[in-house]
Each structure stands twice: as C-alpha cells, then as structure tokens.
Amino acid sequence: MKNNKNSNIISSWLIKKGWSLYNHQKEILKNVSIEDNILLTSPTGTGKTLSGFLPSLLDLSQLKKSNKILHTLYISPLKSLTYDIERNIIETLNEIDINIRIDTRTGDTSHLRKKNQLLNPPNILMTTIESFAILMSEKSSYEFFKNIKFVIIDEIHTFLNKKRGELLSLNLARLNNISKSHKKIMLSATIKDYEDACRYFCNKKAFLINAKVKKQISVKILSDIHNIPWTGYTPQYAIKLIYEKLEGNTCIIFVNTRAQAELLFQNLWKINEKKLKIALHHGSLEKRIRLQVENKMANGELDCVIATSSLDLGIDWSSVNLIIQIGAPKGVTRLVQRIGRSNHFLDGQSTAYLVPTNKFEFLECTVAIQAIKENDLEEIIHRKGSIDVLAQHITGVACSTEFCSDSLYSNILKSWPFRNISKKTFNEVLNFLSTGGYSLSNYDQFRKLEKKSNGRYEIKKKKFIKQYKMNVGTIVESEMLEVKLNNKKLxxxxxxxxxxxxxxxxxxxxGEILALESIKMNIVKVSRTKAHRPKIPSYAGGKMPLSTKLAFRVIELINNKDKWKKLPSTIITWLESQKNNSILPPQNGMLIESFPRNIGSMNEVYYLFYTFEGSNVNQTLGFVISKKLEFQGIKALGFVCTDYALAMWVNKKIKNVNELFEFNNFKKYLINWLEESSLFRRNFKKVSVISGLLDRGFPNKKKNHLSINSDLIFKVLKKYERNHILIRATEEESKRDLIEIDRLEKYVLRINKNILIKNLKKPSPLSIPLILQINTEVLNKDIVDEYYLNEIEKKLLLEAGLK
Amino acid sequence: MKKILFKKNHFILMPSGILYWPDEFSLIIADLHLEKSSYFAKYGSLLPPYDSFETLTKLKENLLKLKVDKIILLGDIFHDNGAYERLERKSKLILDFITNNFYTIFVFGNHDKNINIPNTKKYSYYKIKDIIFSHQPSKLGLYEIFGHYHPKAYLKFRNKKISKNCFIVTKKKICLPAFGVYTGGIDVQNKVFDEFLESKRDYYLIDEKNIFKFGSNQLQSKF
Incomplete structure (x- = not known):
C-alpha cells in the first residue's frame, strides 16, 4: 500500500480536524502491507476501532466507484457495537469524502435486507459472531467472501477461550480456505497473553502493536463508611454520595446484575431534585428502548446511564468522564476495561469510583485498587474446543456446501482450540449429526446429514437448514418471557x-414498578401500579466469579493488621468482632464454623468453610463434601458459595469434620457426584441445544406436546448409551465448570494439618453475608426433593393434628 | 403407594403412575407415548431411540409385582398413528408378552386412534361397575378415570420449586399421570382442569419410589 495520495486523504482529514495520527495508528499503516495478521492492543477508549479500519479505508479509497464486492468484514461481539461503529465510520467517511457502501447484519436485520446484502454486497459489512456463522452457512458464502481483503475482529478479549470464540475461530479457519489473501486485524483491550490470543484466531503468530498510551486513571472508593451494609447487593446506603457525583459529569454507572440496575435507577430518580437525565440500559430491555438510550448518550443528551455488562464493550462515547462501579469489581482486568470507558479523548484523566455494597466488597474494592496500581492482571485460562460447538459448525458447513470429511477435518485442525481434536471424535460428531450416533441404528430413514455416493456429506432438506439458522449460537440463555404492557413490548x-x-x-x-397480571404462552402481561416499592426485589448477586487473584489479596489483607490502618473503622470493627466471636480465617489454613439454625419446623446445622480459593474451588468442595456426607448418613440440603467461603446446611451435626478432608478417593467422589448433579443436567441441556439435538426454546413459540424436557432424555441416554458423544461433551463441559480440581486437591493437602473448627451458637460476623446469599446450588435433586416432600407432608399432618 | 376409595371401590395409586384395582385384578395406565423419539427424529431432533423400550420395561417390571389379570390402557399409548410400525423388535416383544399374557383393553386416545394393537380389544371408552374408563373425560357428572392431560404439580418450598407428575383425585374423577419416559406435563393449576373437575381435589405427587398427597391450597402454579 504505497499510495501517498491516499495517505494524504487521511492526513488532510486529520489536519482539518486538528488531529494527528497516534503512533500505533502509524504503525498499523506501515506494517499492514507486509503482515497478514495484526493484533492491536491498547487500553479501552484510545480510538483503536478506527485504527483497525484505517488500512481498509485507505485500500477502499483506491477502488472504483459502485464496486459491489465485499471488501471488509467487521466482526464484533455485540449488536449494539456494530451500530455504533457503523455510525462512527459513516461520520468519518463523510468527512474524508469517499464513497463506500456500508451495512450492518445482526439478528435484528430484516430478512429482506439480509437477502439484498447477499445479492448486492456492501463494501464494508459490520456483523456479529453469530450472524457471521450464518453467513458462512449460506450456499453463496464462497462467492460472497472470495474477494474479501480485510477482516477486523473487535474486542477479542471478551470471547477468547469461550464458546463464542471457538465458533468464530472455526469459521475464520474456513474463511482462510475461501479467501487466501485477506488480512486480519484484531483489536483487544489490555490482556495478559497476546501471542495465544493471536493463535486462537489466526493459528499463527501475529504482528503485535501495543498502543503505549498512558491514560491516567484515578480510582477511589465511594462509600458511606459508617453505614456499609452487612449483606445484600444494593448501594442504597450511599445513594446520596453517588447522586452528588453525577452533577456536571457524564457518567456510566456499571452494576453487576439487571436487578441492581433497576433498583438503582428507581432510587436515583426518587432523589433526583436537579432533574438530571438518568437512563437505564440492560440486555433484557426491548431493542428499541436500548437504541434510544445509546443514541441519546452519543448525542450528549444524558447525564448518566446505569448499565450492566450490556455496555461493557467499546461504545465510543467520548463525552463520558466518570465511571462508577457498583458492587464487587470481580476481576482486575474487567475493572480496568470498565474504567477505560471514560474519557475517550486520550489526553484527559479518567476518574472512577467503586461503591462496595457490603463489607466483604469493601475489602475487595480496596485490594482491587491496589492491584490496578501494580498492573497485576488475571491470566487467561485456556480450554480446548468443545464438542457441541464443533457439531454446530459442521452443521453450518453442511448447509452451505457438500464436503469431504477428510478435508473438513484438516481444516478444523487449523482452528487453534480444535488443533488436537482426534479423528475419532470428529467421526463421532459426524455420526451424531447423521443419525444421532446411537448403537441402535434405526434412524437411517431420518438422516439429517446425508452421505452421498461420492462419500461427501451434505444437508439437503430445507427444514434442517432453517432449523440450523434458528438455533445458531453458543449462548443458551435461561428461558425468556416477553413482558407486555397493554400490548406494548417492554x-x-x-x-x-x-x-x-x-x-x-x-x-x-x-425502571417502573409493574404488577403481574397473567402469563399466557410465554407472554407476561403486566399493568402499571401505584405501589411505591416492588414486592419482589430480586437481589441475586452477579454470577460472574471473582478472580482468585483478588480473593488471594483479600485474605492477605485480613491477616495483615498493618494494612488495616487504611480501612474505615466500621470494617475494622467487623474484623475485630469476628476475631472476638470466632476467629479470623488464617492465610495458610482453613477456618470451619458451625452453628444451628431453625427454619420453620426444620432444624438444620450450618457449616462454613473459609477457603478463600475462589468460587470454583468452593463449589467443587461443596460437591465433594456433600457426597462424603451421604456415606455418613447425613443429608446436605444445599449450599451457597462465594469466592471466600462455602456455606452448607445439613440435617444433623457432622460427627467428624476432619474426616471430610481425607481425600484419598477425591476424584472418585467427584466423578460420582458429577453425573448425578443438577450442574450436569443443566450442561446436558446446553450441550443438546448447541449441538443441535434440541431446538432452542423461543419466546412466542407455542409450547405443546412437541416440546421435550432435556432431563427426561438425559436419564434415558445415560442408561442406554453411557458413552454417547453428548454425554462426553457434557462431562467435559462440567469439568470445565469445576476447573481447578487439582488446585483444590493441592489446597487440601496444604491445609490438612491446619483446620480450625469453631462451634458457635449463632452465625459469626463473617458468615452473615454468606448465609444470606440467594444463589443456591441444589444438590442431587431427587434426594433433596424427597426430603423436602417428606418434611412438608409431615408438617401438614402435624398441623392437622394427625400425627 | 396410597389407597383411596372411589365410588366405594378400593384403588391403589402407585409411585410409578399405575392405578391398581385389586378387587378386579386390574391395572390401569395412560399416556405411554411410545415412539415419541422417532417422531421427533423426523423433525430433526435425533433423540435417543430407547424410550419405547424403557417405558415398556418399566411397565412390565411393575406389572409382574402385582396380581393382575386385566390391563386397561387409557389411550395415547403410541405417540402418533405411524408409531406402531416404527416400534423396534425388542420393544415389540415386550408389548407382545404383555398382551399375550394379560387381557388387555385398549381405549384409544387422540394420538393413536388409527392404531390396532394385536391381541387387544379396542374401545373408545370402557365401563365397569358404572365407572367409565376413557382417554378424555366428558363434562357430565359421571364417575370417570382418564389420562390425556399429563398432570404435573408444582410446590414451592424456601424458594425452591419442586415439580412432579401426579394423580388428581376428586369425588367423581381420577386423572392419571403420563407413564411414558419422554412425556412432559401440564400444570394442574391450568384452567383446563376446571372444565371437568370438581373444585375439591387431592393431588398425589409421584417420583418413581414415593408418592405424596397434597391438597390444592399447598400447590403453586408453574408461573
């Protein structure tokens, strides 16, 4: 690309704006002609998306007008991002004055527009990972993509090592076969390991450009230190402090859950005397409403948006100069990325406040700020490609073209997460897609993937292609119902x-208080109400686990009294009272507390295991202990975990707690438990949907005798085909959810001689946040059901004077 | 198991979903939905094809534990009218064993009205001692035992939702749970039940090993 003329187009535009190219932008332009793959990393909000487009725009500006070739594909993890980038690029293009056709394609794009795009491709197409997968499954995908020059992949850190990333990696490997000469430009926020990130999407090293832009970030805790709540996830105690910060700023308030967003929105409006313009943004809101908020924010019409992870990614709102994070930051990297949303003008200083919503979170916020100062980011945990994603990908390939299994296999090996997949597994997946992969082979007449006489595979039936398109994607949401107020979708x-x-x-x-009227066919009818506070608050904590890095730092803080000096007196009192009423959890040992609790007529004993090893480890520990208790004739009725501890309630006192940690048969217990667990069944459902065994449940779709419960299928499959590929896929998935099994083993070995057991009469100060946590993991469903059913029946009989 | 008195006759409700009538040496079941898997397979969901075998094995095992002369099948024994033809050999053998050894009444349902099961007598409804055995109930005040609705009850306990298939028993009606291993259920709070059931109802929730009795006021609705 040695055309000074066009470089001049860009530079004259910059001069006109009074800007100059950043160093990383110059570097991209310099290296793009010699490098196939470039990874540009920079802190969020340093104009990196535009940087990614520079080479493409330059190249395009040379093309003749009315060119109908897809030149650049932009792939983003979020629909809203595609619209935002489209808006920015169009603005830029208008200023540079070159004529390029741009379009977006997401799940919201109309059928007609999609069809037109195929017939009449835009020069630049902005799309999402899922819509890209569907494009690749079109019969015309070869024609559509064969002349492509640039693929820009944005925000790769958000789907790296996740199933969405796997799906994209597979499709990119296939795109390499279709178009040999295109260049990939990947964009990422700050992460720890760049080389692996490149391999993940290009199967080889890429040229790294690190934008060394130092953004000044000042992060502080914002909290009413005398009133920090014991538990819960609401910042209500500090609401006035939050409100005071809003005036005169443009602010994003990040929260961890939808419920937190709703509550905060309502409560801020209650005290909004200055009539600040405060809006709400979360993934459950109707698209139209979300877009309105995004546009208003882009136009500078709002003072504040309260958002969930729906706004985690790089929407370019240059006017934002304040970030408030409500609740635990969960991870250092994520926090850095959220804070980076503010001040997209590079030169300014970003300000961020963390508002802890309970005492534990205060500790977490304290150590997170320290970690940011030390630039101590989390490692990325690597996982191998999932079988269900592979099945979905092969289905997509079969929709677009007939294929020979050997060449498809060798193409799949070029996708980094699938580089070690065995031919045997690949063939099993093919088999599963053809006839279900059962040893009872009576589905020949219902073949989905047809094998032709030349040995090649293909999906011919239109209904199966349609089915594939309906079910594409790797995120299986919990079922969603549509909320309607007088026939208006909310x-x-x-x-x-x-x-x-x-x-x-x-x-x-x-942001409104609504009353439930009726539920029919997946439509929730609601009415407005005059109630001042909702009856059902729903404060579940965020599901995202705290990084173990922060958990480690927290226990270090607890055990280091010198560092307490920085803490407010209320937190010190809390820790002191834990010390007086129980003991402080030691750094190289485990504190176990027990105390009785009566729930209605049921007497239960609570046990708290303070490991500080992160929620994954605590979860696994919970499973193993409940299995061990079964052998002692004790029923574990349920448990909750946080990143700090595991709280379990059982039906009678455990005689020998120490014995629970004799872990000779650790793995056996785990595997035993795994297959009976609700986690396994939940994962089976996900795997069934992603692999195409079951259709997704869609809102608006009538449920009838045609719908089928995945639990019932799982029971039968487990009994008759223990080694079926989907059971194996579920197993791998579940083990991934329980990562760090080995780490738990090491932990137990390490603390074995240092278990401190404290029998208490009532909950200790440290335990309170835990036992009130709602997020319960129910154990073996059948055992617990039976127990509760018996108990309810007994209670009823007692009440009726029959027993 | 739970014993009940229905129109002065003793019946036993079994945790498997079987209704047993000891005085008549009769066993009553509903909604096996055999070959639901292969029906789904036609539409692209290649479900594990073992449901018929599993359902029939479960029936046979439970059957042999009881003193039975007569079996009354209350309809939707097959998921669709082509299902009998798709039944694989192993399953057919069990079905034959049952129909050869027991006097079998086949009351057909809406899913299987065109099917003829060999060695059975086919009826649209059947009557003993003024009790009508049918797939679906009439709305009149008759004494009726039927299936069709796959009743499922929901209980809430400490924020935990429990759902189980169940029998519904009123003075004049007994609605059986679905017996097939792939059959789901509909909420007993659904209005459809009000069309033919009295308001005073007992629910017997089953889970293979146990059966529990509840009154209407203890149940939750699905939503």
Missing part, C-alpha cells in the same frame, strides 16, 4: 424469576 424477563411471582405481585422492570 422487553424480556427470565422465566425463573417470573415463576416465583403470583398474580398481583409487583416487581421492577425498565
């Missing part, structure tokens, strides 16, 4: 949440 709500409500119950949605 958005979607999780089935598990609405299930707990009865007619007339009030809840928060879209």
């Amino acid at each position: 958005g979607q709500i999780e089935e598990w949440f609405i299930k707990r409500l009865e007619k007339g119950d009030t809840f928060l949605f879209g």
